[in-house]
Amino acid sequence: MKQENFTPSSRSRLPEILIREQSSLLADWIESLSASAGGRTGSRSRQQLHEDARTFVTALARGVQDGSLQDLKSSEWSRMHEFLTELSRSRAEEGTSPTETATFLFSFKRPLFGLLKKELAGEPEALAEELWHATALIDGLGLQTTEIFQRSREEIIRRQQQELMDLSTPVxxxxxxxxxxxxxxxxxxxxxxxxxxxxxxxxxxxxxxxxxxxxxxxxxxxxxxxxxxxxxxxxxxxxxxxxxxxxxxxxxxxxxxxxxxxxxxxxxxxxxxxxxxxxxxxxxxxxxxxxxxxxxxx
Amino acid sequence: MERIPILKLGPFLLVSIQVDMHDRLVLTLQDDLTERIVQTRARGVLIDISGLDMVDSFIGRMLGNIAGMARILDAETVVIGMQPSVAITLVELGLSLPGIRTALNIDRGMDLLRASLEERTEDFSAGNQAG
Structure with missing residues (x-):
């Protein structure tokens, strides 16, 4: 994703924190998901939601470990990409709107920001920087789900157009x-x-x-x-x-x-x-x- | 020198165009063809363009000219075997080759020529003004 007017320091502490604290992050996230899911009439079952969260955190840890935070299209992120493709496809089939899917990913920010705040309590500058990294990363991933959703829709439209064309001109x-x-x-x-x-x-x-x-x-x-x-x-x-x-x-x-x-x-x-x-x-x-x-x- | 062969097929002549046409070749073909029509007293000309996958306005005009020359010598011209893509291109170019008869293959072209030959003979024997 684009990062203008910002030169990231080569040593971001985000990957290290993410990998170290992935289990507690996941626990926090699942907790907040459970709390908010009560109000929403999500078509996804709670269990599925937790499963998605677990896979996402694992893929994220792997991605930040091998790949860069800037280039989400690189091969190190392929596992995350696979997960996002699967996620938006299965959710689209269930009739979930792309906004809901993206919101699901964005909800990860809350536990992540909380963790960063705790870890970098004494260093406000570093905290600001890492928060920026984290936001850019999660936003990028969220946008990817929307993109994937749109692409699959366009594919369906194109195929139907072709079928309509063939159907309507028989000799x-x-x-x-x-x-x-x-x-x-x-x-x-x-x-x-x-x-x-x-x-x-x-x-x-x-x-x-x-x-x-x-x-x-x-x-x-x-x-x-x-x-x-x-x-x-x-x-x-x-x-x-x-x-x-x-x-x-x-x-x-x-x-x-x-x-x-x-x-x-x-x-x-x-x-x-x-x-x-x-x-x-x-x-x-x-x-x-x-x-x-x-x-x-x- | 490059020439396009002209084959005699009963009362008709068959010209098969399989190479790209240029001015000289067209002139030679027109010379040869008119010569042969007179010589063999042919009543019809079949021009096979199934080997051409690209036809431009030049070829279109050439076909029209040949048909005109043949008509003056009392021979009818049928263009055969035009590729679908060529037909679409010609129509898009606005060239619908008016005055030229067309047929799908040689058999159909021969049928067409025979039918028109019979018609012309009937007209003549009935003493009508040939149109």
Whole structure:
């Protein structure tokens, strides 16, 4: 953690005191925890809390023994880091807020400061200095728990985003040479990129000639969405596949015309069924009713 | 001198582009191709670009030019085997290659050319004004 405007004396007495007095510190801490836990409705059981406190003090003693007080990221502190990771993870799962987790660590200051006061009773200057060391150390560790908590949350968000992205852009094969791409949700630039890529790869994989883009699930179509759709259609055309846009609701048809979007080059159908029928006719597939004489291309 | 081979495939010609194109090569290809179209009376040209994983506006214009030249000589052009990444790049660049027909692979391209050849022959025999 940062330590500006302060040059620590090379010989801090904090590590020595911590290691020597770790059992009495732990006893004091547990006592104060028990006293305060009565009021709070902590989801952690008392026993677990004591276990955490014990592990923390042990890891702290080991950390100050081998590592420096300034660099909490060094390998000597790896055991402490492991403990903090485990602590914030398990607490997050229980629904404890990161503030509570940090407060738990900060509560260690009380017995520690008490001890320092006793040890350095006659030397106020040394006491001030060691208090500073102790505060910086505990604050650093407390902040680490918050950081770890945040990181694990962000990871979850990222994973869910990816899953959502995958879920919402499936490409299904309807028939020989015919693919369908039911779009659900708003189309933005990054999603269009994924949609386009998925569609083009599916076109190659299934060697499809017609792709039906169904926009029934797209809530609004503005000029940007229309532009993205046209881009997708153009890219598919470059690969040698025709696109049909289906699922255009009456409201959306009106919007498209009011916006002046030119969809003249694209085949559009009101429903997926109509689009499928057209696609079957074009590829020469079997038609459900004898509606038209299928023109054999292949 | 570097040249791009032109293969005769029934009534069509097949050009497979697998190297980076530069001005000289394009000019040679245009010379050779127009020569061969006239010589073999080809009715269609297949340009395979499946080997290209990068296409810029220069190649885009070249494809357009070749298609135009072939059309004047009564041969239809189909570009085949464009990679998905290339298609996305071209669209993002705003080049949608208007006037060029595309197909996924050689088989599809041949089908397309045969179909349009039949159409043109029918039009002609029916005495329509060919469009």
């Amino acid at each position: 299904v094969k309807l028939w020989k040479d015919i693919l369908a791409l039911p779009l659900i949700g708003t189309l933005d630039s990054s999603r269009t990129q994924v949609v386009m890529q998925n569609l083009l790869e599916a076109i190659v994989a299934h060697s499809a000639t017609i792709a039906i883009i169904d926009i029934t699930g797209v809530p609004t179509v503005d000029t940007l969405v229309a532009q993205h759709l046209l881009k997708t259609v153009a890219a598919a055309r470059l690969m040698g596949a025709d696109c049909i846009i289906s699922g255009i609701r009456p409201q959306i048809a009106q919007t498209i015309i009011h916006l002046g979007v030119d969809l003249a080059d694209v085949t559009t159908k009101a429903t997926l069924a109509d689009a499928f029928q057209l696609a079957l006719r074009r590829t020469g597939g079997p038609l459900p009713a004898s509606t038209a004489s299928s023109k054999q291309l292949a």
